[in-house]
Amino acid sequence: MANVFSSKDMSNASDKKIAVGISSCLLGDSVRFDGGHKRFHFAVDELSDYFEYKQACPEMAIGLPTPRPALRLVKSKENNLRLKFSDGRDGDLTNEMVLFSTAYLNGILNLSGYIVCKNSPSCGLERVRVYDPVGNGNKKSGMGLFTEQLIKRMPWLPVEEDGRLSDPHIRENFIIRVFALHELNELKKNSFNRHSLIEFHARYKLLLLAHSQPLYRELGRFVASNNKWESIDSYFDEYRNKFMNLLKQQATRRNHTNVLMHIQGYFKRYLTSNQRQALSKLILEYRQGIQPLLAPLTLIMHYLSEYPDDYLNNQKYFHPYPQSLRLRYGL
Known part of the structure; x- marks a missing residue:
């Protein structure tokens, strides 16, 4: 049996x-x-x-x-x-x-x-x-x-x-949530305090914005109020519920476009006019459904390797799960 x-x-x-x-x-x-x-x-x-x-x-x-x-x-x-x-x-x-x-x-x-x-x-x-x-x-x-x-x-x-x-969108959303919850669970188990949770939240900023801007703002206010909670464990439970509910919202092409444009701003002083135009064109073509998300992301990662930025390098948006799963190829 x-x-x-x-x-x-x-x-x-x-x-x-x-x-x-x-x-x-x-x-x-x-x-x-x-x-x-x-x-x-x-x-x-x-x-x-x-x-x-x-x-x-x-x-x-x-x-x-x-x-x-x-x-x-x-x-x-x-x-x-x-x-x-x-x-x-x-x-x-x-x-x-x-x-x-x-x-x-x-x-x-x-x-x-x-x-x-x-x-x-x-x-x-x-x-x-x-x-x-x-x-x-x-x-x-x-x-x-x-x-x-x-x-x-x-x-x-x-x-x-x-x-x-x-469904490729449901599939990617599920995998993102699994890896994010695993990281949150490991944080709670190994090195959890108010400061480490704030750092965790900061790493997920761009990814959360791609899923829901209104819920991201709501969650941000909740994070800012962490010192009002006497029990850090109760605070963690409530944060986990809100965080996972936010990620459950399906990321949209419009929200991804806004995030990509936000990222683009970090490279303005480094890129030539032609480079800026090339990136803007890819982002526009992604918004129009002509290019997959991977196209502008690949160019951004190339620029990030040339012009490192600590904030962007720490963002889960770029690698929310192992690249070998190849989940963004058709998005």
Whole structure:
């Protein structure tokens, strides 16, 4: 029988790998109701160099075998969602799933992300089929019970499903959030104080601006008020919630353009007229959708190597995750 939930290292992980939860079937384990799996190439073959997976199959964890009758979400007469067998046999697994989820999640609070299985009544993130009490009509309007408990327990955690991660913008946003939360978690564990948190926030300024300027200004005011909080731990928890909610907002072409133009200003006194025009042209073409984000960024990085700037060199905007993941090539 496959391992139901455990730490799974895909390639001799070091301690520096990021702890990320994942549905066991996405790693290729044959734990699904039909005895199969849904091996997710991006997670197994591309992210395993960076992530140490904490895997779980909630359905097997509550004692179900594989293969097994499929499960479904059913809306009760009281308008609550219940987890039941799709073949109509007696049995309500809702309480067992909630109890397992609560106990399991309490033991893995150090995670920096979670990848769940699309459409699953236990793990799906969105648009999971919800059936009426009779079991006939259904709407794609639910969330898997395990994932629902996951988000309630850790609202700051980046959570995505395999289907949505095929979208390059959603994929990059998820990876940015995972690496940012990992750095924040490491800060809390190793060298956390008010000053170190302010420095952390400063490193993320340009990246945060690319995601939401209004929320960045709001978070900036919160950072400035840190001395009003008696408990530094309570302050950290609130900062984490606000910081991760900001990064969850999808970065836009307009916001990236504003950030690029802001960066351009740092090089005005160094660049020739032709160089300034070349950079301005690339930024304009990016805004118009002609060039990918990588085009102006590459030229800026070239100028930054020639004219170093301590502030820019420390900005996470340029390297929010390892370049080898190649996530900005099509943005």
